[in-house]
Amino acid sequence: MGEKSSNSDQCLPKNEIIKKNIEFKTILTRGRQWEGKYIKIFILEAKETKVGFLVPKKVGNAVIRNRIKRLMRETYRKNRQNIKNLHVVLYAKNLTPSAGYQHIYNDFQNFLKSVNDH
Secondary structure, X not given: OOOOOOHHHHOOOHHHEOOOHHHHHHHHHHOEXXXXXXXXXXXXXXXXXEEEEEOOHHHOOHHHHHHHHHHHHHHHHHHHHHOOOEEEEEEEOOOHHHOOHHHHHHHHXXXXXXXXXX
16 A cells, blocks of 8 residues: 555645635735735735635636636645745736646745745
8 A cells, every 4th residue: 555645734624714704805905915927925924824715707707716726725735834824815817717737836936935035
């Protein structure tokens, strides 16, 4: 049999996901923002780490929006150990429907580099 990886590496816990509209509004209005080619990222310092994903309707139909959310979730999941005590909102930009996973991942990596530099 193969080597088992820990479950915490393979999933994004539900208690780490932002669902409430008021939490999104707080982060978007009070937080700092970083902008890449495909995603915009809003961050706000907090006691615990949480993440939210926003894809506006102008980006595409429901199938496209859900695909983009899946790509953003996977990008965050693979990098969440690098983010501590921040509320993060990943916001998809208009160019995102043409983007693949690697484009979004690279944008997120550039964001992490800029956060670590400051």
